[in-house]
Amino acid sequence: MRSATSRCTPRGSDDRREGHQDLPLAPGLTAFLVNARDARGMGQEETALELGMSDRQYRVWESARQAIPRTRLEDLARALHLDEVGRRQLYRLTGHLVPLPGALSGNARLLELTERWANVHIHRQSDPACLTDGAWNVVAANDAYLRTFEAVSPHALNHPTVNTLRWTLFHPDAPHMLGDWRESWMLPSLSQFALAFQNNQANPQLRRIREEIARHPALEDAYLHRVPGLLAQPTEYPDDEDGVVREILVGAEGYASVLLTTAIPSHARDHGFRAVTMSVIARGAAAADEPYGPTAARQHSHHGW
Numbered sequence: 001m002r003s004a005t006s007r008c009t010p011r012g013s014d015d016r017r018e019g020h021q022d023l024p025l026a027p028g029l030t031a032f033l034v035n036a037r038d039a040r041g042m043g044q045e046e047t048a049l050e051l052g053m054s055d056r057q058y059r060v061w062e063s064a065r066q067a068i069p070r071t072r073l074e075d076l077a078r079a080l081h082l083d084e085v086g087r088r089q090l091y092r093l094t095g096h097l098v099p100l101p102g103a104l105s106g107n108a109r110l111l112e113l114t115e116r117w118a119n120v121h122i123h124r125q126s127d128p129a130c131l132t133d134g135a136w137n138v139v140a141a142n143d144a145y146l147r148t149f150e151a152v153s154p155h156a157l158n159h160p161t162v163n164t165l166r167w168t169l170f171h172p173d174a175p176h177m178l179g180d181w182r183e184s185w186m187l188p189s190l191s192q193f194a195l196a197f198q199n200n201q202a203n204p205q206l207r208r209i210r211e212e213i214a215r216h217p218a219l220e221d222a223y224l225h226r227v228p229g230l231l232a233q234p235t236e237y238p239d240d241e242d243g244v245v246r247e248i249l250v251g252a253e254g255y256a257s258v259l260l261t262t263a264i265p266s267h268a269r270d271h272g273f274r275a276v277t278m279s280v281i282a283r284g285a286a287a288a289d290e291p292y293g294p295t296a297a298r299q300h301s302h303h304g305w
Contacts, residue, residue, distance in 0.1 A: 028143070029064045029093040036080040050079035070096045084156045088138070092146070092161075097139045113267045114139070118275075121263060127279045131265075134196065134272025135205040136165035148250065148278070152177070164276070165189055169219060170212060179247025179255050188241070190223050191230050196272065241276060248278070257282040 037047055048058035051072070060066045061076075068076065073094060077087045091098045097115050114131075118140035122129045128145035130138050138161055149160040152173050160167040168174055168189045175181040190213070197206050213219045242262040250256045258278040265273050 030062055032089060032093055033062045033080070036082060036086065040081055042080070047079055051075055068094050070094075083154075085154055085159055085162060088162060089146075092141055098137070110268060110271070114265065114273070117265045117267070121265075121275055125277055127277050129275060129277040130161075130164065131273060131275045132164055134200070135203065135209075136163050137205075138162060138164060139273075145278075148248075151251065165193060166209065166212075169193075169209075170216075177249045179249070184246045186219075187222060187226060187230060188244075190219070190227050194223065194227050194231060245281065250280070250283075254284055256280045256284075 037043070042050075044058055044062065045055050048055045051058065061068050073090060073096065077090055080086070080090075082090060088098045097111060097118060118131050122131050122140045123142050125142055126144060128142065128148045130141040130145050133139055141161055146161060152160055152167075152171065155162070155171060157163060158166040158171040160171070168178065168185050174185070178185040193206075193209065193213075197203075197210055200206060213223055241260040244260045245257050246260065247255045248258050257280070259281050261277045261279065263275045263277075265275070
């Protein structure tokens with residue numbers, strides 16, 4: 001696990017008022033900001049002008065010598081013309097949670113407690129770990145998690161750093177990257193979604209996911225005909241994934257067996273927050289059962305490719 005001391009920098013006055021002195025700064029922040037500027041053909045001076053601040057202060061931010069206050073992150077995202085994936089990356093690299101959805105966004109106490117919890121249970125983990133809300137939106141993820149999925153094709157909604165359920169069900173890269181995708185990943189995810197949706201059908205985010213499932217014949221068929229039977233066998237597909245071993249493609253190293261461990265922050269239990277950590281327990285695992293190669297995954301009829 002990484003040391004909090006080695007990842008922190010002095011906080012500005014804005015951050016002391018916000019009470020986030022212990023949040024780590026990711027080492028990739030400077031490269032991220034420079035690349036975002038270059039992509040727009042912007043210099044440091046032009047970016048500072050967009051933000052209404054001095055060139056000197058912006059250089060301090062970009063060099064990660066001082067934390068960027070959470071209150072300025074939306075301004076910075078707009079100045080750099082970041083898309084939704086880039087915006088979420090900016091929040092993570094600055095040690096802050098991605099803004100919580102809907103009514104939760106105004107819950108200052110929930111945000112404060114969740115940031116403290118994520119600092120210990122997500123950012124200080126050496127294994128890939130992420131924290132999601134009740135609609136599987138990723139609100140915190142550590143460096144190891146981001147590296148695991150850095151080769152996944154960008155998508156504003158279905159990227160694994162944006163929403164873990166949508167990634168598993170809808171992203172065209174998922175059937176190849178997630179070993180034995182249908183049985184080990186897709187069906188358990190549909191089962192978890194069914195449990196959440198039946199208890200909260202008024203949630204607009206869950207309703208949109210349900211509508212998208214219905215647009216994919218293979219998913220809809222599994223949802224209507226396989227999931228009810230699976231939910232009747234909770235020992236096979238429990239609501240939580242604690243202790244489950246699954247296969248995942250890890251770059252050029254091939255498939256690896258990962259142990260999924262879950263944790264539910266007690267302060268956010270009623271909001272459906274859940275953390276998942278993926279620990280590699282074996283490499284070169286039997287991926288022969290994985291039915292989709294790189295090409296087949298992109299031609300799989302479920303995704304309409």
